[in-house]
Amino acid sequence: MRRLMWIVALVALVWCGWWWAASSGLRGGVSAWFDARAAEGWQAEVQEVTGGGFPLTLRAGLRDVALADPQAGLAIRTGTLDIAAPAYWPGDVTVTLDDDPILIASPFGRSTLTMADGVMALNLHPGTALELEALGWTSGPWQVEDAQGILAQAGDLTLTMVQTDGATYALTAAAQSFAPGSAARRNLRLPDTFPGAFDSLQMRADITFDTAWDRRALDQRRPQPRVIDLHLAEAIWGDLQFNLSADLTVDAQGNPSGTVAIQAENWRTMLDLAENVGALPAQLRGQVEGVFQALAGASGNDDTLDVELTLRDGAIRLGFIPLAPAPRLILR
Template sequence: MRKLYVVVALLCAAWCVWWWVASSTLQNGVQAWFDARRAEGWQAELGSVTGGGFPFHLQAELSDIALADPDAGLAIQTDRLDITAPAHWPGNVSVALDDGPILLASPLGRSALTMQDGQMALNLHPGTALELAALGWTANKWTISDATGVQVEADTLTLTMTQDSGPTYDFVASADSFAPGDATRAPLRLPDTFPRAFDSLTMQARVTFDRAWDRRALDTIRPQPRQITLHLAEAKWGGLNLNFAADLSVNAQGVPDGSMSIQAENWRTMLDLAQASGTLPPAFRDQTETVLKLLAGASGNPDTLDVDLTLRDGAIYLGFLPIAPAPRLIIR
């Protein structure tokens, strides 16, 4: 029995040493990453890093965080970020986001993201590259607002990114009761009778990148999409029903090539909203409606548009007619 006590005591001592080394490595690693970003010309401010979680978890509580990547023109600022991982494998990381406003800036403008119970979970493969196996992001009530007011809000957020093999990942996203805020509804001139929230907003896709997501995605250039299969993107709102699907290949310049299908129910209501918001000038209403009526009639249902588009040579084609430039699909 005495030998058993000695063995248990040695194991406990070894575990304590391991926990202390792993906890110190986590805290020092966070600080070193911020130092490396500053050396690259980023704004990378960190108020403090404190540890905890003994004996079964590793924790790093970060405060007063400000990050800005001058090349991408992206910035984020938050008061708190809590990182937790099991002590036996630090590669399964849980990140608790701040319930207070998270300030975001991009070339599109400045906004504030507020979430209740925002959580991110990362599952990493063993190894120094820390290749991403899965990522999940969930939250309860959340809003995005700017100086004009609330832009969008929803009751929940679910986003998952799961590695299938190598650089190929499956994406699933949904938001319950997604709703444009008053700052968004006002320019659209939506009638008071129009529903405030979407009935459904979901997306399922598979994307193959030029390399797998790993620690280099934060340190250097982001992985870029090379093959995109959009199984379904669906939005239902007040009798409007939009469905998108696509199969695209993307070259090194971010130019997509492939096909896209769009199905839109009650498309006349969409025209009404576009005209009311000023997006569609009244002078073009009749002409646009005539074209869409012909397209809807060709699909067999006058109330439903069912259109197949082709993307090639940097343009979007409807049949043989180029109707718009194709977007550049580049992750900054």
């Protein structure tokens, strides 16, 4: 019995030592990351980094966090950020976001993000490479607001990236009851009778990269997409319905080839909205509408676009007719 007690005491002592070392390493790693960003020219400030979670969890609580990347023109400021991981494997990390407004500044302006129960989760495979197994961001109700009012809001948010086989990852994105806010509706010049929220806003895709995502993606090069299977990108808003699917391969220079299928119901109203926000110049409206009219007529329904585009030799084509240069798909 005494021997068993000594064994239990020894195990407890070793565990306490491991927890203390791992907890100190987590807090030290957070501080080192901020120091490294500051050395790169970022604004990287954190008022306080606290620990906790003994005996089963490693925690680092960050207070008054400010990050700004001058090259990207992006800045974020938040009051709290809590990082937690199981003590037995610190590679499964959960980041809990502040329920209070998070300030975001970008080249598009300043806004605040308010998000209930916002959580980011990172799961890494044990090993020296720390290969990514899963990445996710979920939340309850959220909204983005600027000086003019609410820009957008939704009942929840789901963003996931899950490794399925080697360098292939399944990506999903969805926001239930997504609704442009009052400021966005004014810019779109929507009538009061137009539905407030989308019936559906979601995306599902499988992407194969040239290498798996691991720690080298942070300090060496980003994995580049090589096969893109976009099962569905869907937006349904009242009488407007837009669906997109694609089957693409991407070469080493980032040039895509394959097919893209597009379905759009009530496309004239979509053009109206694009023109209202300045995405479609008024002088081009007639030309674009004429092309869409011809495409819709070919499908047998003047109000519905149903076309398949081909990407080949650096161009987007409808049949043998080149429409526009194809974008290069390169992750910087």
